[in-house]
Amino acid sequence: MDETTSKSEGKESEYEFTEITLRQIELSDVDDFMEWATDEKVSHFCIWDTYTSKDQALDYIKNNAIPHPWLRVICIKNRAIGAISVTPNSGNIDSCRAELGYVLAYKYWGKGIVTRAVKMVATTIFSEWSNLERIEALVDIDNKGSQRVLEKVGFLREGVLRKFMSIKGKSGDMVIFSLLSTDVVQH
Ligand SMILES: CC(C)(COP(=O)(O)OP(=O)(O)OC[C@H]1O[C@@H](n2cnc3c(N)ncnc32)[C@H](O)[C@@H]1OP(=O)(O)O)[C@@H](O)C(=O)NCCC(=O)NCCS
Numbered sequence: 240m241d242e243t244t245s246k247s248e249g250k251e252s253e254y255e256f257t258e259i260t261l262r263q264i265e266l267s268d269v270d271d272f273m274e275w276a277t278d279e280k281v282s283h284f285c286i287w288d289t290y291t292s293k294d295q296a297l298d299y300i301k302n303n304a305i306p307h308p309w310l311r312v313i314c315i316k317n318r319a320i321g322a323i324s325v326t327p328n329s330g331n332i333d334s335c336r337a338e339l340g341y342v343l344a345y346k347y348w349g350k351g352i353v354t355r356a357v358k359m360v361a362t363t364i365f366s367e368w369s370n371l372e373r374i375e376a377l378v379d380i381d382n383k384g385s386q387r388v389l390e391k392v393g394f395l396r397e398g399v400l401r402k403f404m405s406i407k408g409k410s411g412d413m414v415i416f417s418l419l420s421t422d423v424v425q426h
Contacts, residue, residue, distance in 0.1 A: 261311035271319040275344040284382040336373040365420040
């Protein structure tokens with residue numbers, strides 16, 4: 240392969256990273272799901288434990304992810320490389336807000352993919368759910384990449400919730416971010 244070919248192929252694959260789509264998860268996504276769910280680098284800051292079997296993943300997809308009120312897989316060429324969710328509250332006093340979550344397979348980190356996915360969600364979700372006024376995200380204080388994603392989209396860093404949550408058996412401080420329906424999404 241000559242230098243010209245490899246350079247143009249490199250450009251083409253970088254271009255692909257801007258062409259992400261979001262769609263409903265399917266049972267047939269299980270092998271792609273396993274790519275990130277079994278990776279401790281990915282699960283490190285997440286509340287779920289690293290997956291250890293395909294049956295566990297199938298069970299989660301079938302019983303939690305498919306019935307979830309708003310969960311989409313992040314895709315390149317329709318192949319799932321991560322997931323993003325918005326979980327609404329259902330109580331009388333908190334139904335104005337919903338919690339954002341996301342995850343991406345390790346080999347795709349640092350290419351702007353989740354920032355793009357969050358922007359897509361932030362520009363559409365408020366019109367999909369007319370009662371929704373706020374999306375919030377809770378991020379481990381050491382999860383700098385995730386905090387940066389939210390800042391780049393235009394979320395407000397509201398503060399630190401001390402010893403707020405126990406992740407992987409250790410309680411830690413969480414940063415709370417929010418985006419209101421009236422806020423401007425950065426482009
Ligand atoms: C966090 C995560 C979603 C980010 O996705 P991503 O597609 O790699 O993010 P992006 O490329 O859009 O943006 C990442 C930004 O964080 C920055 N960043 C990454 N690691 C960083 C670090 N350790 N310190 C400071 N900044 C960091 C990047 O430089 C980039 O900012 P820039 O564009 O200004 O350079 C991804 O790493 C992931 O899936 N992590 C595991 C799961 C997880 O933590 N989910 C969130 C739970 S709250």
